[in-house]
Amino acid sequence: MxxxxxxxxxxxxxxxxxxxxxxEVRMYTCGPTVYDFAHIGNFRTFVFQDILRRFLRMKGxxxxxxxxxxxxxxxxxxxxxxxxxxxREYTEKYIRAFLEDTRTLNIQPPEHLARATDHIDDMVRLxxxxxxxSFTYSSDGSIYFRIAKFPGYGKLSKIDLSxxxxxxxxxxxxxxxxxxxxxxxxxxxxxxxxxxxxxxGPGRPGWHIECSAMAxxxxxxxxxxxxxxxxxxxxxxxxEIAQSEAATGKPFARFWLHAEFLLVxxxxxxxxxxxxxxxxxxxxxxHRPSALRFLLASVPYRxxxxxxxxxxxxxxxxxxxxxxxxxxxxTEKFPAGQSDSMAGRVRQAAADFxxxxxxxxxxxxxxxxxxxxxRDVNTAIDRGEFRQGDAPQVLAAMQESDSIFSLLxxxxxxxxxxxxxxAAAGPDxxxxxxxxxxxxxxxxxGDYRYADRMREQLAERGxxxxxxxxxxxxxxxx
RNA sequence: GGCGCGGUACCCAAGAGGCCUAAGGGAGAGGUCUGCAAAACCUCCAUUCGUGGGUUCAAAUCCCACCCGCGCCUCCA
Numbered sequence: 001m002x003x004x005x006x007x008x009x010x011x012x013x014x015x016x017x018x019x020x021x022x023x024e025v026r027m028y029t030c031g032p033t034v035y036d037f038a039h040i041g042n043f044r045t046f047v048f049q050d051i052l053r054r055f056l057r058m059k060g061x062x063x064x065x066x067x068x069x070x071x072x073x074x075x076x077x078x079x080x081x082x083x084x085x086x087x088r089e090y091t092e093k094y095i096r097a098f099l100e101d102t103r104t105l106n107i108q109p110p111e112h113l114a115r116a117t118d119h120i121d122d123m124v125r126l127x128x129x130x131x132x133x134s135f136t137y138s139s140d141g142s143i144y145f146r147i148a149k150f151p152g153y154g155k156l157s158k159i160d161l162s163x164x165x166x167x168x169x170x171x172x173x174x175x176x177x178x179x180x181x182x183x184x185x186x187x188x189x190x191x192x193x194x195x196x197x198x199x200x201g202p203g204r205p206g207w208h209i210e211c212s213a214m215a216x217x218x219x220x221x222x223x224x225x226x227x228x229x230x231x232x233x234x235x236x237x238x239x240e241i242a243q244s245e246a247a248t249g250k251p252f253a254r255f256w257l258h259a260e261f262l263l264v265x266x267x268x269x270x271x272x273x274x275x276x277x278x279x280x281x282x283x284x285x286x287h288r289p290s291a292l293r294f295l296l297a298s299v300p301y302r303x304x305x306x307x308x309x310x311x312x313x314x315x316x317x318x319x320x321x322x323x324x325x326x327x328x329x330x331t332e333k334f335p336a337g338q339s340d341s342m343a344g345r346v347r348q349a350a351a352d353f354x355x356x357x358x359x360x361x362x363x364x365x366x367x368x369x370x371x372x373x374x375r376d377v378n379t380a381i382d383r384g385e386f387r388q389g390d391a392p393q394v395l396a397a398m399q400e401s402d403s404i405f406s407l408l409x410x411x412x413x414x415x416x417x418x419x420x421x422x423a424a425a426g427p428d429x430x431x432x433x434x435x436x437x438x439x440x441x442x443x444x445x446g447d448y449r450y451a452d453r454m455r456e457q458l459a460e461r462g463x464x465x466x467x468x469x470x471x472x473x474x475x476x477x478x
Numbered sequence: 479g480g481c482g483c484g485g486u487a488c489c490c491a492a493g494a495g496g497c498c499u500a501a502g503g504g505a506g507a508g509g510u511c512u513g514c515a516a517a518a519c520c521u522c523c524a525u526u527c528g529u530g531g532g533u534u535c536a537a538a539u540c541c542c543a544c545c546c547g548c549g550c551c552u553c554c555a
Contacts, residue, residue: 030555031555032555033553033554033555038555039555041554041555042555043555044555045555046555048555073553074553075553157481157482157550157551158480158481158482159480159481159550159551180552181552183552183553184553206553207552207553208553228555229554229555230482230483230549230550230555231549231550231554231555232550232553232554232555233482233550234481234550234551234552235550235551235552235553236552236553236554239552239553258555259555260483260484260548260549260555261483261548261549261554261555262555263547263548263549266547266548267547267548268548268549268554270554294503295490298490298491298502298503299490299491300491300492302483303483303484303491304483304484304547304548304549305490306490306548308489308490310489310490310504310505311489311490311504313504313505314489314490314503314504314505315490315503315504316504317503317504317505318490318502318503318504321503321504321517324516324517324518325517325518327517328517328518356492362492364490364491364492364493364501364502364503365492365493365501365502367492367502367503368491368492368501368502368503369502370502371501371502371503372501372502375502375518375519378517378518378519379518379519379520381518381519382510382511382518382519382520383519443513446513448513448514451513451514452513452514452515455514455515455516459516464516464517465515465516466515466516466517467512467513467514467515467516467517468517469511469512474516474517
């Protein structure tokens, strides 16, 4: 078992990862702002976080993960007001949708899913703590963090702030700041706006404070890993570091891992370009959850991922190959015994798989190891060299890789049905089995015309039949 | 302008000085197997890694210049 290497945004280097507390990794992953349905770009990051988590688990660590749900911000307040509902009520719908999407993509739930509005007290206390150390000042009822007092500011983003002049873009906020670079910890309510009555005055939290407060509440003052999209490096994560470390005097997060952007047809995804997709949009076009998960997972997180419908199609074919392979191992009968080369081959594949992930979560490399094994085993089977006793260990290796990628269990149809897409509607298992038996009988008596017609009819209903060598038949839903 | 990704076959994509006469997947062509299919297997599919220089015994990998795509630079994953 080799070292785990992570490219750390903080140091700009690839570094060996060892958690602070033996046997346990404490990670904070930036979650969605629940003002709308999450899109595939968001899920690129969330799938990465999931794979990171699953990988660390595979390496034997206990995981303590916190993901935030930002359920208060300008857009939420505006949209909720426009809809004439409270912000809790407004965000509830999107939180539910997010959790549903998350399950659809087999993203494991974190140990703590933290809603910002459930942690106002924690934020207030953190702001107080900062105030006691004179890192804050008030202006018009809002409280700001004084960046000039924090010497390490900019160490994550390596951004040169001297170019940002005081007052240059103050209008964005309509609040009075001493220095344009300062950011709001607490925002005074605008007239008619939703606010909390607290010991530091009425208002609502700034964007960054929730992550610091919730991360430290559940994970302690120094986390092992903090992740999010590259766009969050500045200002969000930079500000998290400033306010957290100013308060505690300790390093906030030891490793910062940032997922690159997903592009659509080489362009930034945006509503105006019409290339903005939610999971539901893709499912409505007949694409599968597993295909999307494969596509999002197959490109290493640090690379921009160019999303295309063709790519999604290709991903679906790749998933099919894996599933066909596992089905073959489970249903086909092989000569008894055990071959002498297979155990070593499987061990090699498992080692290559792990080695890929150890190198900064290189999923492309890990998948290549899986596909290599698939081909070699298929070849061995076709040559008659594969033995029944080899099957369990190959299947175990496939299971192991699937503990990371989660693609083998075919739940696509059930998920789509649960989400209300009828694309997946078709005959149930009992009916299929009966039709398959009828066709088998036809084949036995040599009535191939009838048998072939039945196969075509089933294909039209989305059922693919594969006759096996031993005269049996295997079927699957398309 | 500053900071940061990246440009490898028809498409996606790994590799970051010699194991590369460049992984893996998808698509395509031919073949094997099959009653026919499907699946699977075999063969073919980049003498070449954006372009031009340079360093080196050796470069897709290092250096320089240029071209192109994308992101961040106050609330977007």
